[in-house]
Amino acid sequence: MKSINKFVKVAEQSGIRHISDFTDDLTDIIQLTVGEIDLPTPENTKQAGIEAIKNNYTKYTSNRGAENLRKTIANFTAAHYGMEFDWRSEIIVTVGASEGIDLALRTLCNIRDEVVIAAPAYPAYVSSTIITGAKPVFVDTTKTNFKMTADTLEAVITPQTKAVILNYPNNPTGTILKHAELAALAKVIIEHDLYVITDDVYDLIVYDDSGQAQSIVTLPNMRERTIVLNGVSKSHSMTGWRIGYVLAPVKIIDQMFKVHQTNVGTATSISQAAAIAALERDADNPQKLVKIFKERKELVTAALDEMGLAYVEPQGxxxxxxxxxxxxxxxxxxxxxxxxxxxxxxxxxxxFSADGYIRISYAADKKILAEAMKRLEKAVNDLKIIADS
Incomplete structure (x- = not known):
């Protein structure tokens, strides 16, 4: 038989899902793997979805997303980013932020282009880059407090470099870039005339008093070269509803729309109705989550300190x-x-392209986390005994 697409063949399946699938047939297993909040979708948001079904809001919406949702996103992002995005021409509603990753990379990349990614890296950035025929180029952040810096970025740029992917607050480390760090990156990006894909899906889950992590799109001269990915999956515990969105200048988003229209047509109408309620009536949900996650984070870090295991202090x-x-x-x-x-x-x-570490999700009840830490401590102590014997 004739061969399959060589770029798809060399791309790897998600290691996150692989390890989760490994546990499917096991009982009494504690799962701290997939990035999915254990708490329910907020009540107003759920009711909006129910009402959409009752009112037969079950047909196609506009391919770019329902008009009322795009207007809601435009209002939200005007306050959130402090800049205007035209609901008619600069916003596409996507099937989760994950579709946005694919749209952005397939729109920007030609074969043999290079995409700079900070390692450790969310696996979809890598596989989506490879599938386009482009080459992922990793910046090792383990020696720079798990942050991409201007110097480490400059060191990997070549004539083939097309784009940089940023994800802060970061998955898997929880690190955040401060204003000065973003400004230094922006200077390099502008000097080399690169695009930026910034995955801001965790930007409302932060543990300082700012209430949100700053995005590179807000810096001078960055809007014209930046594709913003965001959504309600993490901020409103809506992973299964599959609603994200992309923000980008018209010259970019018009090309992204061709991919989106061919790929999925439109996000589900029912979920879009729920997303409006999430951004409006349940707008305070991220603050509620942060309070809960702070307590969970403190439980886990205290246990890790007792075990003598080093870790990256999560900022978001x-x-x-x-x-x-x-x-x-x-x-x-x-x-x-x-x-x-x-x-x-x-x-x-x-x-995440970073051996020597494990990622623990603390999006679980504190009782479950406490038991998980006991099991981890037992494993660590057993291994230390073996190593010392």
């Missing part, structure tokens, strides 16, 4: 990236051992 999102290098196992080996012997599932750092 709901993950903690833990260094396991002293346990003398690869991150995959350690993760499989945790599942098989201790009934605890975490994601190996190798899934």
């Amino acid at each position: 999102a709901f993950y903690i990236f833990v260094n396991i290098n002293n346990l003398k196992l690869s991150s995959w080996e350690f993760s499989i051992k945790l599942i098989q012997d201790y009934k605890l599932a975490v994601v190996p750092g190798s899934a």
Whole structure:
């Protein structure tokens, strides 16, 4: 038979899903893997979805997204980013922010273009880049406080570099870039005439008093070269509703629309109705989540401190990236051992192109997290005994 697309063949399946699938047939397993909040979708938002069904709002919407949702997003982003995005021409409603990653990369990239990605990296950035025929170029952030810097970015830029992907608050580390750090990156990006894809989906889940993480799109001369990805999945516990959105200048988004129209046509009408309620009537939900996640984060970090495991202090999102290098196992080996012997599932750092670490999601009830930390401590102590013997 004739061959399959070579770029699809070399792209890898998500390591996050792979480790989750590994546990499907196991009982009494604690899952701290997939980035999914355990709390329900807010009540007003749920009711809006129910009402949409009752009112037979079950047909296609405009391919770019329902007009009333795009207007709601425009109002939200005007306050959120402090800049105007035209609801008619600069916004597309997507099937989650994940579709936005695919749209952005397929629109921007030609074969052999290069896309700069900070490692550790969310796996979809890598696989989506490869599928376009472009080349992912990693910036190792382990020696720069898990942040891409102007110097580390400058060091990997070549004539083939097309775009930079930013994701802050970061998955899997929870790090955030401050204004000066963003400004330094922006200077390099402008000098080399690059595009930026900024994944801001966690930007309302932050633990300082700012209420949100700043986006590079808000800096001078960046709007014209930036594609913003955002959505309600994380801020409103709506992963299954699959509503995200992209913001970009007309010259870019008109081309993205061709891909979107061919790929999915439109996001589900019912979910779009719910997203309006999320951004309007349940606008305070992210603040409620932050309060809960702070307590959970403190529980997990206190336990890790007791175990003597180093970790990246999360400034946002709901993950903690833990260094396991002293346990003398690869991150995959350690993760499989945790599942098989201790009934605890975490994601190996190798899934994020960063071996020697594990990612723990603390989007779970505190009782579950407390038991999970007991199991992790038992595993760590057992391995230390073996290593010392």
